Amino acid sequence: MSVNKRVMLGTAILAITIMIGAYSFSNADSPSTNPGSLDDPIVTKGYVDGAVSDLVKQEIAKQMPSAGSGGGSSKLETVAVAAGQKLIVDDGGEIIVRTGKAIAYSSDANGLSDLTDGLDVKPGKAIANNHLILNPRGQRGVQPDPKQAKGLIVLVRGAYKLQ
Known part of the structure; x- marks a missing residue:
């Protein structure tokens, strides 16, 4: 290697060493260099x-x-609905009819949401067993079909009342 190349290489190494030293000295007071201190607890x-x-x-x-x-309640509760009774579920309540033939009940013309089939069940229409039914607003629910003598067994999530 020629002398000029050696001098240039030595000068480059010296310059890099000076830059590294200057950088280390400027960051010496930084909290990241003192782990465990009040500024940087472990x-x-x-x-x-x-x-x-x-x-x-x-x-x-x-x-x-x-x-x-x-x-x-966020848990499903088993409720028996006798013939002639209505199960009214609060806003956002969920119903699953397990046994018996149920029909939708509403105090107005709007119905319930059958989330299983993605349908709107109008008042007086049959509700399929084992379908997840959502009550979007109050004063809606289910009642046993008047054509049957038995009541219903339903699962309910949310506040409800029997009428």
Whole structure:
């Protein structure tokens, strides 16, 4: 290797070394270079997992209404509807007819949403068993078909009343 090439290589190495040293010196007071200090505390994985778990539980609690707030139950409840009775479900309530022949009930001309078939069930029309029925607004529900002597067994999610 010629002398000129050696001098140029040496000069390049010296310049790179000076730049690295200057960069390290300028970042010496940065908090990231002092792990464990007040500016950059060290935490364990267990601490982070616990903190995240607590935050998730708080958010879930905000989303779920308490039992006394009138929000209804998030669990399916089995309800027997006797012949001549009506099951009225609050807004957003869900119904699944398990046994018996049911017809839709509404205090107005609007019906229930059959989410299984994607249909609107008008008042007085039959509701198929094992279909998920959504009550979009109050004063709607199901009643046993007057042509049968038996009542209904239904699953209900949400607040309801028997009339």
